[in-house]
Amino acid sequence: MMQGWVIYNGHLPSSKFLSYAEWIKEAATKKNIKINVVKNNAMLSMIDSQGSHLLKQAHEAQPDFVLFLDKDIALAKQLEQLGIPVFNSSKCIDICDNKITTYQHLAKHKLPIPKTIIAPKIFPGVKEIDTTSYLAIERELEYPMVVKEAYGSFGEQVYLIHSRQALFALIQALEDRPFVIQEYISSSYGRDIRLNVVGDQVVASMIRTAKNDFRANVAVGGTTEAYQPTEQEISLALAAAKAVEASFAGVDLLFGPNSQPIICEVNSNAHIQGTYQSTGINVADYMIDYIVRTLD
Incomplete structure:
Protein backbone atom coordinates (compact mmCIF):
# COMPACT_ATOMS: atom_id res chain seq x y z
CA MET A 1 0.00 0.00 0.00
CA ASN A 88 4.90 20.97 -4.48
CA SER A 89 8.68 21.04 -4.49
CA SER A 90 10.60 23.28 -2.12
CA LYS A 91 11.71 25.32 -5.14
CA CYS A 92 8.12 25.94 -6.22
CA ILE A 93 7.05 26.89 -2.69
CA ASP A 94 10.01 29.26 -2.43
CA ILE A 95 9.15 30.94 -5.74
CA CYS A 96 5.47 31.38 -4.89
CA ASP A 97 6.00 32.42 -1.28
CA ASN A 98 7.71 35.65 -2.37
CA LYS A 99 5.70 37.74 -4.82
CA ILE A 100 8.87 39.42 -6.09
CA THR A 101 10.32 36.05 -7.04
CA THR A 102 7.01 34.96 -8.54
CA TYR A 103 6.80 37.98 -10.85
CA GLN A 104 10.45 37.59 -11.85
CA HIS A 105 9.80 34.01 -12.98
CA LEU A 106 6.64 35.03 -14.85
CA ALA A 107 8.50 37.89 -16.52
CA LYS A 108 11.34 35.54 -17.48
CA HIS A 109 8.77 33.57 -19.48
CA LYS A 110 7.31 36.82 -20.91
CA LEU A 111 3.85 36.12 -19.52
CA PRO A 112 1.33 38.96 -19.12
CA ILE A 113 1.57 40.55 -15.66
CA PRO A 114 0.87 44.08 -14.38
CA LYS A 115 3.80 46.44 -14.84
CA THR A 116 5.72 45.89 -11.60
CA ILE A 117 8.46 47.85 -9.84
CA ILE A 118 10.51 46.10 -7.14
CA ALA A 119 11.22 48.20 -4.07
CA PRO A 120 14.90 48.39 -3.07
CA LYS A 121 15.93 46.34 -0.05
CA ILE A 122 16.00 48.19 3.26
CA PHE A 123 17.70 46.72 6.31
CA PRO A 124 16.00 46.72 9.72
CA GLY A 125 16.65 49.69 11.96
CA VAL A 126 16.73 52.40 9.30
CA LYS A 127 15.13 55.45 10.90
CA GLU A 128 14.52 57.54 7.79
CA ILE A 129 13.78 56.13 4.35
CA ASP A 130 14.78 58.12 1.26
CA THR A 131 11.41 58.31 -0.46
CA THR A 132 12.66 60.68 -3.17
CA SER A 133 14.09 57.71 -5.05
CA TYR A 134 10.51 56.52 -5.57
CA LEU A 135 9.58 59.60 -7.61
CA ALA A 136 10.78 57.77 -10.72
CA ILE A 137 7.82 55.41 -10.29
CA GLU A 138 5.47 58.20 -11.35
CA ARG A 139 7.07 58.20 -14.81
CA GLU A 140 5.97 54.57 -15.26
CA LEU A 141 2.76 54.21 -13.26
CA GLU A 142 -0.29 56.38 -12.71
CA TYR A 143 -2.33 56.78 -9.54
CA PRO A 144 -4.04 54.82 -8.22
CA MET A 145 -1.38 52.13 -8.04
CA VAL A 146 -1.17 48.89 -6.10
CA VAL A 147 1.41 48.08 -3.43
CA LYS A 148 1.87 44.43 -2.49
CA GLU A 149 4.05 43.14 0.28
CA ALA A 150 6.19 40.26 -0.92
CA TYR A 151 4.79 37.97 1.77
CA GLY A 152 1.05 37.75 2.31
CA SER A 153 -2.04 35.65 1.61
CA PHE A 154 -5.81 35.93 1.22
CA GLY A 155 -5.62 39.43 -0.26
CA GLU A 156 -4.00 40.84 2.86
CA GLN A 157 -0.94 43.09 2.67
CA VAL A 158 -2.27 44.53 -0.62
CA TYR A 159 -3.00 48.28 -0.81
CA LEU A 160 -4.57 50.64 -3.37
CA ILE A 161 -2.68 53.93 -3.29
CA HIS A 162 -4.22 57.14 -4.67
CA SER A 163 -1.53 59.76 -4.14
CA ARG A 164 2.18 60.43 -3.66
CA GLN A 165 1.53 61.35 -0.03
CA ALA A 166 -0.21 58.02 0.61
CA LEU A 167 2.57 56.13 -1.18
CA PHE A 168 5.33 57.73 0.87
CA ALA A 169 3.40 57.16 4.11
CA LEU A 170 2.97 53.47 3.30
CA ILE A 171 6.64 53.07 2.36
CA GLN A 172 7.62 54.51 5.73
CA ALA A 173 5.16 52.19 7.49
CA LEU A 174 6.43 49.09 5.69
CA GLU A 175 9.96 49.84 6.92
CA ASP A 176 12.17 46.84 6.02
CA ARG A 177 9.42 44.63 4.58
CA PRO A 178 9.96 43.78 0.88
CA PHE A 179 7.24 44.89 -1.53
CA VAL A 180 6.37 45.69 -5.12
CA ILE A 181 4.49 48.58 -6.70
CA GLN A 182 2.20 47.70 -9.60
CA GLU A 183 -0.04 49.29 -12.15
CA TYR A 184 -3.68 49.14 -11.15
CA ILE A 185 -5.84 47.09 -13.54
CA SER A 186 -9.04 49.09 -13.16
CA SER A 187 -10.95 46.87 -15.61
CA SER A 188 -10.73 44.09 -13.03
CA TYR A 189 -11.96 46.07 -10.00
CA GLY A 190 -13.42 43.57 -7.52
CA ARG A 191 -13.18 40.66 -9.99
CA ASP A 192 -10.74 37.89 -10.73
CA ILE A 193 -10.65 34.24 -11.74
CA ARG A 194 -9.13 31.41 -9.72
CA LEU A 195 -8.06 28.46 -11.87
CA ASN A 196 -6.91 25.29 -10.14
CA VAL A 197 -4.09 23.66 -12.09
CA VAL A 198 -3.10 20.02 -11.52
CA GLY A 199 -0.24 18.85 -13.72
CA ASP A 200 -1.08 19.92 -17.25
CA GLN A 201 -4.81 20.43 -16.62
CA VAL A 202 -7.07 23.16 -15.33
CA VAL A 203 -9.45 21.01 -13.29
CA ALA A 204 -11.70 23.69 -11.78
CA SER A 205 -12.34 27.39 -12.09
CA MET A 206 -14.38 30.01 -10.30
CA ILE A 207 -14.92 33.75 -10.58
CA ARG A 208 -14.58 35.86 -7.45
CA THR A 209 -16.46 39.13 -7.08
CA ALA A 210 -16.42 41.87 -4.44
CA LYS A 211 -18.75 44.85 -4.59
CA ASN A 212 -16.91 47.25 -2.31
CA ASP A 213 -13.24 46.34 -2.62
CA PHE A 214 -10.74 46.35 -5.50
CA ARG A 215 -9.62 42.91 -4.27
CA ALA A 216 -11.87 39.94 -5.01
CA ASN A 217 -10.61 37.56 -2.31
CA VAL A 218 -13.24 35.81 -0.21
CA ALA A 219 -11.30 36.79 2.92
CA VAL A 220 -12.05 40.46 2.21
CA GLY A 221 -15.72 39.93 1.33
CA GLY A 222 -15.70 38.44 -2.15
CA THR A 223 -18.25 35.87 -3.32
CA THR A 224 -17.63 32.99 -5.72
CA GLU A 225 -19.39 31.03 -8.42
CA ALA A 226 -18.36 28.46 -11.01
CA TYR A 227 -16.75 29.85 -14.13
CA GLN A 228 -16.02 28.43 -17.57
CA PRO A 229 -12.60 29.76 -18.60
CA THR A 230 -11.70 30.56 -22.17
CA GLU A 231 -8.99 28.65 -24.00
CA GLN A 232 -6.75 31.69 -23.62
CA GLU A 233 -7.29 31.77 -19.85
CA ILE A 234 -6.62 28.04 -19.57
CA SER A 235 -3.45 28.32 -21.62
CA LEU A 236 -2.20 31.22 -19.52
CA ALA A 237 -2.91 29.44 -16.22
CA LEU A 238 -0.98 26.38 -17.38
CA ALA A 239 1.92 28.54 -18.53
CA ALA A 240 1.98 30.36 -15.18
CA ALA A 241 2.06 27.10 -13.22
CA LYS A 242 4.85 25.79 -15.43
CA ALA A 243 6.85 29.00 -14.99
CA VAL A 244 6.95 28.52 -11.20
CA GLU A 245 7.47 24.74 -11.57
CA ALA A 246 4.22 23.86 -9.79
CA SER A 247 2.58 20.45 -9.82
CA PHE A 248 -0.49 22.04 -8.24
CA ALA A 249 -1.37 25.73 -8.30
CA GLY A 250 -4.14 28.21 -7.82
CA VAL A 251 -3.61 30.75 -10.59
CA ASP A 252 -5.42 34.08 -10.20
CA LEU A 253 -6.14 36.01 -13.39
CA LEU A 254 -7.31 39.59 -13.74
CA PHE A 255 -9.59 40.93 -16.47
CA GLY A 256 -7.33 43.23 -18.44
CA PRO A 257 -8.42 45.81 -21.04
CA ASN A 258 -10.61 44.21 -23.71
CA SER A 259 -10.96 41.23 -21.31
CA GLN A 260 -7.40 40.07 -22.01
CA PRO A 261 -6.27 37.94 -19.04
CA ILE A 262 -3.39 39.14 -16.87
CA ILE A 263 -1.72 37.03 -14.18
CA CYS A 264 -2.29 38.42 -10.71
CA GLU A 265 -0.70 35.70 -8.55
CA VAL A 266 0.27 32.04 -8.48
CA ASN A 267 -0.42 30.17 -5.25
CA SER A 268 1.46 26.96 -4.46
CA ASN A 269 -0.84 26.10 -1.53
CA ALA A 270 -4.23 27.14 -2.83
CA HIS A 271 -7.09 26.09 -0.58
CA ILE A 272 -9.67 23.97 -2.36
CA GLN A 273 -12.74 23.89 -0.10
CA GLY A 274 -14.10 27.12 -1.56
CA THR A 275 -13.61 25.77 -5.07
CA TYR A 276 -15.62 22.68 -4.16
CA GLN A 277 -18.44 24.76 -2.70
CA SER A 278 -18.62 26.85 -5.88
CA THR A 279 -18.05 24.19 -8.52
CA GLY A 280 -18.76 20.79 -6.94
CA ILE A 281 -15.28 19.68 -8.06
CA ASN A 282 -12.98 18.13 -5.45
CA VAL A 283 -9.50 19.19 -6.57
CA ALA A 284 -7.99 16.82 -3.98
CA ASP A 285 -9.07 13.82 -6.07
CA TYR A 286 -7.11 15.17 -9.04
CA MET A 287 -4.09 15.89 -6.86
CA ILE A 288 -3.94 12.33 -5.55
CA ASP A 289 -4.41 10.89 -9.05
CA TYR A 290 -1.54 13.07 -10.29
CA ILE A 291 0.79 11.87 -7.52
CA VAL A 292 -0.05 8.23 -8.27
CA ARG A 293 0.62 8.72 -11.98
CA THR A 294 3.87 10.56 -11.30
CA LEU A 295 5.21 7.90 -8.93
CA ASP A 296 3.94 4.89 -10.91
Whole structure:
Protein backbone atom coordinates (compact mmCIF):
# COMPACT_ATOMS: atom_id res chain seq x y z
CA MET A 1 0.00 0.00 0.00
CA MET A 2 1.32 3.45 -0.93
CA GLN A 3 1.86 5.72 2.07
CA GLY A 4 2.19 9.48 2.27
CA TRP A 5 2.36 12.40 4.63
CA VAL A 6 0.34 15.57 4.38
CA ILE A 7 2.20 18.32 6.21
CA TYR A 8 0.58 21.49 7.47
CA ASN A 9 1.70 24.24 9.85
CA GLY A 10 1.01 23.33 13.46
CA HIS A 11 1.12 26.90 14.73
CA LEU A 12 -1.50 28.47 12.50
CA PRO A 13 -4.61 29.22 14.56
CA SER A 14 -7.21 28.64 11.85
CA SER A 15 -8.75 25.19 11.53
CA LYS A 16 -8.99 25.54 7.74
CA PHE A 17 -5.39 24.40 7.32
CA LEU A 18 -6.03 21.14 9.16
CA SER A 19 -9.32 20.82 7.27
CA TYR A 20 -7.44 21.10 3.96
CA ALA A 21 -5.09 18.31 5.06
CA GLU A 22 -8.04 16.12 6.02
CA TRP A 23 -9.58 16.65 2.58
CA ILE A 24 -6.38 15.31 1.04
CA LYS A 25 -6.39 12.35 3.40
CA GLU A 26 -9.99 11.50 2.49
CA ALA A 27 -9.22 11.65 -1.23
CA ALA A 28 -6.19 9.39 -0.75
CA THR A 29 -8.15 6.88 1.32
CA LYS A 30 -10.55 6.41 -1.59
CA LYS A 31 -7.52 5.34 -3.66
CA ASN A 32 -6.33 2.91 -0.96
CA ILE A 33 -3.43 5.18 0.01
CA LYS A 34 -2.55 5.53 3.67
CA ILE A 35 -2.00 9.12 4.77
CA ASN A 36 -0.60 10.54 7.99
CA VAL A 37 -1.51 14.17 8.60
CA VAL A 38 1.55 15.70 10.25
CA LYS A 39 2.26 19.10 11.78
CA ASN A 40 5.48 20.64 10.55
CA ASN A 41 6.59 21.12 14.15
CA ALA A 42 6.06 17.41 14.89
CA MET A 43 9.28 16.59 13.04
CA LEU A 44 12.54 18.38 13.58
CA SER A 45 15.21 18.54 10.91
CA MET A 46 18.77 17.65 11.88
CA ILE A 47 21.93 17.98 9.79
CA ASP A 48 25.36 16.73 10.77
CA SER A 49 28.51 15.31 9.25
CA GLN A 50 26.56 12.18 8.29
CA GLY A 51 23.99 14.10 6.25
CA SER A 52 20.33 15.04 6.69
CA HIS A 53 17.97 13.41 9.16
CA LEU A 54 14.51 13.80 10.66
CA LEU A 55 13.59 13.51 14.31
CA LYS A 56 10.29 12.01 13.25
CA GLN A 57 8.82 11.25 16.68
CA ALA A 58 5.64 9.27 16.03
CA HIS A 59 6.18 8.99 12.27
CA GLU A 60 9.04 6.57 11.87
CA ALA A 61 8.39 4.96 8.47
CA GLN A 62 9.62 7.07 5.54
CA PRO A 63 6.67 7.83 3.23
CA ASP A 64 6.44 7.27 -0.51
CA PHE A 65 5.61 10.94 -0.96
CA VAL A 66 4.80 14.13 0.91
CA LEU A 67 2.05 16.56 0.01
CA PHE A 68 3.32 19.81 1.48
CA LEU A 69 0.62 22.30 2.49
CA ASP A 70 2.95 24.66 4.30
CA LYS A 71 5.64 27.25 3.56
CA ASP A 72 8.28 25.72 5.82
CA ILE A 73 10.75 25.68 2.95
CA ALA A 74 13.65 24.37 5.04
CA LEU A 75 11.62 21.30 6.04
CA ALA A 76 10.54 20.68 2.44
CA LYS A 77 14.20 20.80 1.37
CA GLN A 78 15.14 18.41 4.17
CA LEU A 79 12.55 15.89 2.99
CA GLU A 80 13.84 16.16 -0.58
CA GLN A 81 17.41 15.58 0.60
CA LEU A 82 16.16 12.35 2.16
CA GLY A 83 14.95 11.27 -1.28
CA ILE A 84 11.23 11.76 -0.61
CA PRO A 85 9.16 13.18 -3.50
CA VAL A 86 7.57 16.43 -2.30
CA PHE A 87 4.53 18.05 -3.94
CA ASN A 88 4.90 20.97 -4.48
CA SER A 89 8.68 21.04 -4.49
CA SER A 90 10.60 23.28 -2.12
CA LYS A 91 11.71 25.32 -5.14
CA CYS A 92 8.12 25.94 -6.22
CA ILE A 93 7.05 26.89 -2.69
CA ASP A 94 10.01 29.26 -2.43
CA ILE A 95 9.15 30.94 -5.74
CA CYS A 96 5.47 31.38 -4.89
CA ASP A 97 6.00 32.42 -1.28
CA ASN A 98 7.71 35.65 -2.37
CA LYS A 99 5.70 37.74 -4.82
CA ILE A 100 8.87 39.42 -6.09
CA THR A 101 10.32 36.05 -7.04
CA THR A 102 7.01 34.96 -8.54
CA TYR A 103 6.80 37.98 -10.85
CA GLN A 104 10.45 37.59 -11.85
CA HIS A 105 9.80 34.01 -12.98
CA LEU A 106 6.64 35.03 -14.85
CA ALA A 107 8.50 37.89 -16.52
CA LYS A 108 11.34 35.54 -17.48
CA HIS A 109 8.77 33.57 -19.48
CA LYS A 110 7.31 36.82 -20.91
CA LEU A 111 3.85 36.12 -19.52
CA PRO A 112 1.33 38.96 -19.12
CA ILE A 113 1.57 40.55 -15.66
CA PRO A 114 0.87 44.08 -14.38
CA LYS A 115 3.80 46.44 -14.84
CA THR A 116 5.72 45.89 -11.60
CA ILE A 117 8.46 47.85 -9.84
CA ILE A 118 10.51 46.10 -7.14
CA ALA A 119 11.22 48.20 -4.07
CA PRO A 120 14.90 48.39 -3.07
CA LYS A 121 15.93 46.34 -0.05
CA ILE A 122 16.00 48.19 3.26
CA PHE A 123 17.70 46.72 6.31
CA PRO A 124 16.00 46.72 9.72
CA GLY A 125 16.65 49.69 11.96
CA VAL A 126 16.73 52.40 9.30
CA LYS A 127 15.13 55.45 10.90
CA GLU A 128 14.52 57.54 7.79
CA ILE A 129 13.78 56.13 4.35
CA ASP A 130 14.78 58.12 1.26
CA THR A 131 11.41 58.31 -0.46
CA THR A 132 12.66 60.68 -3.17
CA SER A 133 14.09 57.71 -5.05
CA TYR A 134 10.51 56.52 -5.57
CA LEU A 135 9.58 59.60 -7.61
CA ALA A 136 10.78 57.77 -10.72
CA ILE A 137 7.82 55.41 -10.29
CA GLU A 138 5.47 58.20 -11.35
CA ARG A 139 7.07 58.20 -14.81
CA GLU A 140 5.97 54.57 -15.26
CA LEU A 141 2.76 54.21 -13.26
CA GLU A 142 -0.29 56.38 -12.71
CA TYR A 143 -2.33 56.78 -9.54
CA PRO A 144 -4.04 54.82 -8.22
CA MET A 145 -1.38 52.13 -8.04
CA VAL A 146 -1.17 48.89 -6.10
CA VAL A 147 1.41 48.08 -3.43
CA LYS A 148 1.87 44.43 -2.49
CA GLU A 149 4.05 43.14 0.28
CA ALA A 150 6.19 40.26 -0.92
CA TYR A 151 4.79 37.97 1.77
CA GLY A 152 1.05 37.75 2.31
CA SER A 153 -2.04 35.65 1.61
CA PHE A 154 -5.81 35.93 1.22
CA GLY A 155 -5.62 39.43 -0.26
CA GLU A 156 -4.00 40.84 2.86
CA GLN A 157 -0.94 43.09 2.67
CA VAL A 158 -2.27 44.53 -0.62
CA TYR A 159 -3.00 48.28 -0.81
CA LEU A 160 -4.57 50.64 -3.37
CA ILE A 161 -2.68 53.93 -3.29
CA HIS A 162 -4.22 57.14 -4.67
CA SER A 163 -1.53 59.76 -4.14
CA ARG A 164 2.18 60.43 -3.66
CA GLN A 165 1.53 61.35 -0.03
CA ALA A 166 -0.21 58.02 0.61
CA LEU A 167 2.57 56.13 -1.18
CA PHE A 168 5.33 57.73 0.87
CA ALA A 169 3.40 57.16 4.11
CA LEU A 170 2.97 53.47 3.30
CA ILE A 171 6.64 53.07 2.36
CA GLN A 172 7.62 54.51 5.73
CA ALA A 173 5.16 52.19 7.49
CA LEU A 174 6.43 49.09 5.69
CA GLU A 175 9.96 49.84 6.92
CA ASP A 176 12.17 46.84 6.02
CA ARG A 177 9.42 44.63 4.58
CA PRO A 178 9.96 43.78 0.88
CA PHE A 179 7.24 44.89 -1.53
CA VAL A 180 6.37 45.69 -5.12
CA ILE A 181 4.49 48.58 -6.70
CA GLN A 182 2.20 47.70 -9.60
CA GLU A 183 -0.04 49.29 -12.15
CA TYR A 184 -3.68 49.14 -11.15
CA ILE A 185 -5.84 47.09 -13.54
CA SER A 186 -9.04 49.09 -13.16
CA SER A 187 -10.95 46.87 -15.61
CA SER A 188 -10.73 44.09 -13.03
CA TYR A 189 -11.96 46.07 -10.00
CA GLY A 190 -13.42 43.57 -7.52
CA ARG A 191 -13.18 40.66 -9.99
CA ASP A 192 -10.74 37.89 -10.73
CA ILE A 193 -10.65 34.24 -11.74
CA ARG A 194 -9.13 31.41 -9.72
CA LEU A 195 -8.06 28.46 -11.87
CA ASN A 196 -6.91 25.29 -10.14
CA VAL A 197 -4.09 23.66 -12.09
CA VAL A 198 -3.10 20.02 -11.52
CA GLY A 199 -0.24 18.85 -13.72
CA ASP A 200 -1.08 19.92 -17.25
CA GLN A 201 -4.81 20.43 -16.62
CA VAL A 202 -7.07 23.16 -15.33
CA VAL A 203 -9.45 21.01 -13.29
CA ALA A 204 -11.70 23.69 -11.78
CA SER A 205 -12.34 27.39 -12.09
CA MET A 206 -14.38 30.01 -10.30
CA ILE A 207 -14.92 33.75 -10.58
CA ARG A 208 -14.58 35.86 -7.45
CA THR A 209 -16.46 39.13 -7.08
CA ALA A 210 -16.42 41.87 -4.44
CA LYS A 211 -18.75 44.85 -4.59
CA ASN A 212 -16.91 47.25 -2.31
CA ASP A 213 -13.24 46.34 -2.62
CA PHE A 214 -10.74 46.35 -5.50
CA ARG A 215 -9.62 42.91 -4.27
CA ALA A 216 -11.87 39.94 -5.01
CA ASN A 217 -10.61 37.56 -2.31
CA VAL A 218 -13.24 35.81 -0.21
CA ALA A 219 -11.30 36.79 2.92
CA VAL A 220 -12.05 40.46 2.21
CA GLY A 221 -15.72 39.93 1.33
CA GLY A 222 -15.70 38.44 -2.15
CA THR A 223 -18.25 35.87 -3.32
CA THR A 224 -17.63 32.99 -5.72
CA GLU A 225 -19.39 31.03 -8.42
CA ALA A 226 -18.36 28.46 -11.01
CA TYR A 227 -16.75 29.85 -14.13
CA GLN A 228 -16.02 28.43 -17.57
CA PRO A 229 -12.60 29.76 -18.60
CA THR A 230 -11.70 30.56 -22.17
CA GLU A 231 -8.99 28.65 -24.00
CA GLN A 232 -6.75 31.69 -23.62
CA GLU A 233 -7.29 31.77 -19.85
CA ILE A 234 -6.62 28.04 -19.57
CA SER A 235 -3.45 28.32 -21.62
CA LEU A 236 -2.20 31.22 -19.52
CA ALA A 237 -2.91 29.44 -16.22
CA LEU A 238 -0.98 26.38 -17.38
CA ALA A 239 1.92 28.54 -18.53
CA ALA A 240 1.98 30.36 -15.18
CA ALA A 241 2.06 27.10 -13.22
CA LYS A 242 4.85 25.79 -15.43
CA ALA A 243 6.85 29.00 -14.99
CA VAL A 244 6.95 28.52 -11.20
CA GLU A 245 7.47 24.74 -11.57
CA ALA A 246 4.22 23.86 -9.79
CA SER A 247 2.58 20.45 -9.82
CA PHE A 248 -0.49 22.04 -8.24
CA ALA A 249 -1.37 25.73 -8.30
CA GLY A 250 -4.14 28.21 -7.82
CA VAL A 251 -3.61 30.75 -10.59
CA ASP A 252 -5.42 34.08 -10.20
CA LEU A 253 -6.14 36.01 -13.39
CA LEU A 254 -7.31 39.59 -13.74
CA PHE A 255 -9.59 40.93 -16.47
CA GLY A 256 -7.33 43.23 -18.44
CA PRO A 257 -8.42 45.81 -21.04
CA ASN A 258 -10.61 44.21 -23.71
CA SER A 259 -10.96 41.23 -21.31
CA GLN A 260 -7.40 40.07 -22.01
CA PRO A 261 -6.27 37.94 -19.04
CA ILE A 262 -3.39 39.14 -16.87
CA ILE A 263 -1.72 37.03 -14.18
CA CYS A 264 -2.29 38.42 -10.71
CA GLU A 265 -0.70 35.70 -8.55
CA VAL A 266 0.27 32.04 -8.48
CA ASN A 267 -0.42 30.17 -5.25
CA SER A 268 1.46 26.96 -4.46
CA ASN A 269 -0.84 26.10 -1.53
CA ALA A 270 -4.23 27.14 -2.83
CA HIS A 271 -7.09 26.09 -0.58
CA ILE A 272 -9.67 23.97 -2.36
CA GLN A 273 -12.74 23.89 -0.10
CA GLY A 274 -14.10 27.12 -1.56
CA THR A 275 -13.61 25.77 -5.07
CA TYR A 276 -15.62 22.68 -4.16
CA GLN A 277 -18.44 24.76 -2.70
CA SER A 278 -18.62 26.85 -5.88
CA THR A 279 -18.05 24.19 -8.52
CA GLY A 280 -18.76 20.79 -6.94
CA ILE A 281 -15.28 19.68 -8.06
CA ASN A 282 -12.98 18.13 -5.45
CA VAL A 283 -9.50 19.19 -6.57
CA ALA A 284 -7.99 16.82 -3.98
CA ASP A 285 -9.07 13.82 -6.07
CA TYR A 286 -7.11 15.17 -9.04
CA MET A 287 -4.09 15.89 -6.86
CA ILE A 288 -3.94 12.33 -5.55
CA ASP A 289 -4.41 10.89 -9.05
CA TYR A 290 -1.54 13.07 -10.29
CA ILE A 291 0.79 11.87 -7.52
CA VAL A 292 -0.05 8.23 -8.27
CA ARG A 293 0.62 8.72 -11.98
CA THR A 294 3.87 10.56 -11.30
CA LEU A 295 5.21 7.90 -8.93
CA ASP A 296 3.94 4.89 -10.91
